[in-house]
Amino acid sequence: MDDDKFFAIALEEAKKGFHDGGVPIGAVLVSKDGQILGKGCNKRVQEGSVTKHGEMSALEASSPGTSLPPPAAVYKGATMYSTLLPCVMCTGACLLYGIGRVVYGSGADQNLKFDTVKILESYGVETVCVGNRESEEMMARWVRENPERYGREPWAEG
Numbered sequence: 537m538d539d540d541k542f543f544a545i546a547l548e549e550a551k552k553g554f555h556d557g558g559v560p561i562g563a564v565l566v567s568k569d570g571q572i573l574g575k576g577c578n579k580r581v582q583e584g585s586v587t588k589h590g591e592m593s594a595l596e597a598s599s600p601g602t603s604l605p606p607p608a609a610v611y612k613g614a615t616m617y618s619t620l621l622p623c624v625m626c627t628g629a630c631l632l633y634g635i636g637r638v639v640y641g642s643g644a645d646q647n648l649k650f651d652t653v654k655i656l657e658s659y660g661v662e663t664v665c666v667g668n669r670e671s672e673e674m675m676a677r678w679v680r681e682n683p684e685r686y687g688r689e690p691w692a693e694g
């Protein structure tokens with residue numbers, strides 16, 4: 537799997553979100569045979585959503601939006617690329633859909649209330665931190681410039 541190539545796509549999604557004033561976190565979901573199933577960015581600001589994290593947007597984009605979503609087999613062994621370590625909600629979605637790898641830019645050192653690396657790995661999901669400075673700086677800038685919005689994150693409210 538070409539982690540650099542797919543992480544770059546997640547980073548582009550994060551930049552689009554940032555450009556729109558949103559939380560700059562992007563994600564792309566790639567099947568085990570290298571097909572992009574869906575991609576997207578965090579839509580908390582753009583849609584006032586409480587669930588559309590980058591990873592959830594990517595997962596949501598993998599469905600054609602009809603009453604018949606893709607079969608579960610499509611997701612088995614897929615890789616979720618995210619510019620930030622998935623939170624516990626997105627981790628749950630990854631586990632539910634049988635995603636086999638999570639590749640993220642940064643965040644393992646942030647206090648997101650739950651140790652999601654530990655949770656993912658305890659269920660046999662491989663986690664890889666590619667360490668991306670650009671996404672880290674973009675996120676830090678967004679947090680600095682949007683203290684009130686960041687304060688609404690469930691982990692920030694205590």
Ligand SMILES: O=c1cc[nH]c(=O)[nH]1
Pocket residue numbers: 561577578588589590591618620621622623626
């Ligand atoms: O807070 C988070 C964590 C991961 N991905 C998101 O979109 N938001």
